[in-house]
Amino acid sequence: MSALTSTALPTLTDELKRKMESREARIGIVGMGYVVLPLALLFSNERFRVTGFDIAPDKVEKLNAGGSYIVRILPESIREAQKAGFRATADYSEVAAMDAIVICVPTPLNEYHEPDLSYVTGTVESIAPFLREGQLVVLESTTYPGTTEEIVVPALERGNKAGLKVSRQREEAGIHVAFSPEREDPGNDTVARHDIPKVVGGCGPVALEVASAMYGSIFRRVIPVSSPSVAEMTKLLENIYRCVNIALVNELKQLCMRMGIDIHEVIDAARTKPFGFQPFYPGPGLGGHCIPIDPFYLSWKAKQFDFRTRFIELAGEVNTAMPYFVLDQIAAGLNEHSKSIKGSKILVLGLAYKRDIDDLRESPSLTILELLRERGAQVSYNDPYFPSVGRGRHYDLNMTNTPLEDLGNFDAVVIVTDHTSYDYAAIVDQSQLIIDTRNATKGIQNAKILHC
Ligand SMILES: NC(=O)c1ccc[n+]([C@@H]2O[C@H](COP(=O)([O-])OP(=O)(O)OC[C@H]3O[C@@H](n4cnc5c(N)ncnc54)[C@H](O)[C@@H]3O)[C@@H](O)[C@H]2O)c1
Structure with a gap:
């Protein structure tokens, strides 16, 4: 039994982990950009059914037509993913059908050189109404330590129609939330994507377990850390270095x-x-x-x-x-x-x-x-x-x-x-x-x- 496995998990969590491991889980990926479109394809290659969410209608249309707008991603890869069930949508109500939702939208600076989290908050506000109990939400956008706990969690809890809370303790019902930095280096073919270890920090032990189970099914190595803030800071340390x-x-x-x-x-x-x-x-x-x-x-x-x-x-x-x-x-x-x-x-x-x-x-x-x-x-x-x-x-x-x-x-x-x-x-x-x-x-x- 791995250190991450427990004998007394709530049934919904057991079921979610089982679905992750058996690849039955449906994965929603929000923001079909440079770094997560390849991630969506990686999940598809591993036989997960993936839905890509994006607010840009031209991207949704192109992907659904089996095309690509990123030079290093060939249209054939998109068509291959479609065979495994990949499709794109701009309709957030489809979030309800997902088991896990991974968010990787832009995090630029505003005109005053300050963090512009409007894409992150916009996404979280859009998905929150449709979330249901036992789903996993992971933020992958690069951001400052504290974003997941201080911005994402309150916005999810505020916006959820069913009044669900983020689960913190093992027996607690709710939504599981984690942060896992995107460490992709576009154009670098020396390391395969699945060989880049995946750092994960959860808001509670169950979030960490299910997020680790999900990433563990596509990445060779998952690095669990004690909190989302540690995971957020890890990415910043790498880039500041x-x-x-x-x-x-x-x-x-x-x-x-x-x-x-x-x-x-x-x-x-x-x-x-x-x-x-x-x-x-x-x-x-x-x-x-x-x-x-x-x-x-x-x-x-x-x-x-x-x-x-x-x-x-x-x-x-x-x-x-x-x-x-x-x-x-x-x-x-x-x-x-x-x-x-x-x-x-x-x-x-x-x-x-x-x-x-x-x-x-x-x-x-x-x-x-x-x-x-x-x-x-x-x-x-x-x-x-x-x-x-x-x-x-x-x-x-x-x-x-x-x-x-x-x-x-x-x-x-x-x-x-x-x-x-x-x-x-x-x-x-x-x-x-x-x-x-x-x-x-x-x-x-x-x-x-x-x-x-
Ligand atoms: N590009 C890189 O090399 C790289 C590497 C590691 C990490 N990151 C981080 O990944 C994140 C995304 O970067 P990127 O380069 O992929 O950005 P990108 O601009 O290529 O893609 C972002 C996508 O998100 C979509 N989007 C924006 N708001 C949305 C919303 N509310 N709902 C759905 N879709 C929405 C956009 O239409 C776009 O397709 C950033 O935080 C970045 O710092 C980027």
Whole structure:
């Protein structure tokens, strides 16, 4: 018998666990985005009947037609899941038919750089009326410690038509609530999704047991922790660790450049140490929905405890300054050719915030394009993943993809995202000046390349 198994569970809970283990449980997944659509497919692959909930009608329609809107998810995978019963809906009344509901909706920052939990509260308020006794609700969105207990639980209890409470004790009836962070790294194929251990914290022992049973049927390893807050904080620690280390290496890169030392050579040498060092790589700044945002969820919460998270603030400062540093390097490179940014034709290679993905949220490319345009450059971009780019929360570009040809016509080509589909040797060969922010041209010796 495992440490998580009890001999005296209420019948409904026994039944729910049995359904999880036998894959009879119906799983509802809310927010069919970058990270949980793959999770929905993982449940489907394991023969669970999955219903995907999303408020975006175009996504629901596309999924039900057997299509995909995420490049790395092939339509065939959606059609395969459909054979196992997968379908999408925008109708929350279907929540009543689920055994478990997993929520993974966006958690951005608002215009004041504070947590915007409106997607989470909106979702919880939408599902609450339809919840019935014995169901499991798990939040997976990244957020500050305390969100599940302070925001999700009260909203579920307030909104439930039947007046159900969240169950805390073993014999207590009600809804089971847990938090389990989403640790997916889109575009990273080195670790299979089911091999990423699943951290789970429950509001009470039964919530932890059923959530662990559910995740244990698709993930190889479940890591139970003592509370939802521990699970919430675990995810933030992971992302803050990355954010701070990237800032450190971005700062050291700037120093190394002044000292005439190649930071990449330094990192390659340092990573040979078999313990106590993990390599991080410098770049043009941070992007994506996680690393530039999540640390500030904690900074905000820390203020409630009269605490200043100085590492997070400093790392944020260094990382957000990187696109400006790149701009200075472009100016310096053009200067060597007796040119200025104003009036120069500049091509930015790569819009996505990282290699080989179709996600441009918070991408430093967007800032670099805007800065170049403000300085009077004639800017263009190329990215195989984005035929066009319009307007977003922090940018207004309205541009279309420029084909990778006649590179010699550009005064400078700036590599911001190192997609693997690019032929860097040919790009260097055809260009007048290359500004490489990713070390994508490693190994190519050519005086046209300015590494930064
Ligand atoms: N993208 C990543 O790399 C990553 C990795 C780990 C964790 N996360 C976390 O996962 C969460 C989701 O991120 P994402 O990148 O998948 O977001 P996303 O924007 O790709 O997807 C979110 C989906 O939720 C839907 N949605 C919004 N409000 C809804 C509502 N009330 N009801 C139903 N659907 C709703 C949207 O239409 C969208 O399809 C965030 O908290 C993020 O921090 C993201």
